Amino acid sequence: MQWPTLFVLGVLSTLSTALLRFQCSQLVVQRLDPLVAPGQIPSTHLHQIVGGNAFNVTMDPKTMDIPTQATCTSCSFSEDFSNYWTAVLFFKARNGTFKRVPQIAQISGATAGITVYYMQDALYDTKQASKVTAFKPGFRMFVGDPTARSKADVAKFRQLTYTCMANAGSRSPETSEFPSTPCAYGIMANARFPTCWDGVNLDSPNHMDHMSYPVNGTFESQAPCPDTHPVRMPQVLFEVVWDTSKFNNKADWPTDGTQPFVWSFGDGTGYGNHADYVFGWKGDALQKLMDDACVVNCPTANAKTQGSAAMNKCVQTAQVKEDVDGWLTELPGGMPVTYSK
Numbered sequence: 001m002q003w004p005t006l007f008v009l010g011v012l013s014t015l016s017t018a019l020l021r022f023q024c025s026q027l028v029v030q031r032l033d034p035l036v037a038p039g040q041i042p043s044t045h046l047h048q049i050v051g052g053n054a055f056n057v058t059m060d061p062k063t064m065d066i067p068t069q070a071t072c073t074s075c076s077f078s079e080d081f082s083n084y085w086t087a088v089l090f091f092k093a094r095n096g097t098f099k100r101v102p103q104i105a106q107i108s109g110a111t112a113g114i115t116v117y118y119m120q121d122a123l124y125d126t127k128q129a130s131k132v133t134a135f136k137p138g139f140r141m142f143v144g145d146p147t148a149r150s151k152a153d154v155a156k157f158r159q160l161t162y163t164c165m166a167n168a169g170s171r172s173p174e175t176s177e178f179p180s181t182p183c184a185y186g187i188m189a190n191a192r193f194p195t196c197w198d199g200v201n202l203d204s205p206n207h208m209d210h211m212s213y214p215v216n217g218t219f220e221s222q223a224p225c226p227d228t229h230p231v232r233m234p235q236v237l238f239e240v241v242w243d244t245s246k247f248n249n250k251a252d253w254p255t256d257g258t259q260p261f262v263w264s265f266g267d268g269t270g271y272g273n274h275a276d277y278v279f280g281w282k283g284d285a286l287q288k289l290m291d292d293a294c295v296v297n298c299p300t301a302n303a304k305t306q307g308s309a310a311m312n313k314c315v316q317t318a319q320v321k322e323d324v325d326g327w328l329t330e331l332p333g334g335m336p337v338t339y340s341k
């Protein structure tokens, strides 16, 4: 399935929907993880982080009000001080050294980063009429299993996928492992979070148990939420486009026919794809957007937005000082690379 051209160009201006699709430029690339490893400098593996500049080694909701503490955001909605982050992709050369793969911003003018979606209904449903409850202050969640190295390991995560992109509009097929052949445009990593909330807990020890997938199928197939997690939340989707095109020379690929990309946490299979979300919208700005008729890349009456120059200006200096851009003899933090079990 190919995306409608309009969608790719981001000019769905004639459709009335509350599906949000927006770019967040890169805030910082560093080894910090306030969700999984609060207080730990450095965390085990490298992340690329976007969103509000209150991002820090510790972001305890008991002592921190993110929208108050942040003074800027790298996202196009200027009242969205949330943080969104993923691991970082590396190319592993035949000589065993690693090079960080750059990212492509899908919305022109932005620098790298993540394209973020909040959906009320399936992506292709242009009505987006269903009610969703926006996340609350202090809410955060995680999806995926960094230790997964097989299809069976990731079966419980319904929509953590990759697309081998022939061009900027490629959206299929989606696979749960890294593409096995060179991708002319790049590799898109997709992370769709669970969408059903227990209605009580803003977080949980594994950052996942307070959320659930629908009883069967997916959010997109309109399956209901389970009784244990009855509150229907927006579908949050991250798209990250990795510009693997400069590493497409097969002569540089492993001699055994495998593919050369590895995640910063040492995953050579792709099954360990995971993503982190820390909610930080100001007041009820997100709920208003979700309740409002609004087009893709919305500015609506209720939404304050900013241009790419302001987004790109919102950056942080890495607190963890280390080379993440050269040809590295090992992954940052010395993460060993592992393949299928």
Ligand SMILES: *[C@@H]1O[C@H](CO)[C@@H](O)[C@H](O)[C@H]1NC(C)=O
Residues within 6 Å of the ligand: 053, 054, 055, 056, 057
């Ligand atoms: C991160 O937290 C430390 C310790 O509380 C604080 O000094 C620093 O200003 C914070 N950095 C940012 C960017 O908020």
Ligand SMILES: *[C@@H]1O[C@H](CO)[C@@H](O)[C@H](O)[C@H]1NC(C)=O
Residues within 6 Å of the ligand: 093, 094, 095, 096, 097, 252, 327
């Ligand atoms: C390893 O291979 C890469 C890619 O071919 C090259 O750029 C780099 O200089 C090499 N490093 C060493 C130490 O040979």
Ligand SMILES: *[C@@H]1O[C@H](CO)[C@@H](O)[C@H](O)[C@H]1NC(C)=O
Residues within 6 Å of the ligand: 215, 216, 217, 223
């Ligand atoms: C999902 O579960 C509901 C309720 O148990 C059932 O009615 C429906 O047929 C199921 N759908 C699929 C696609 O399995």
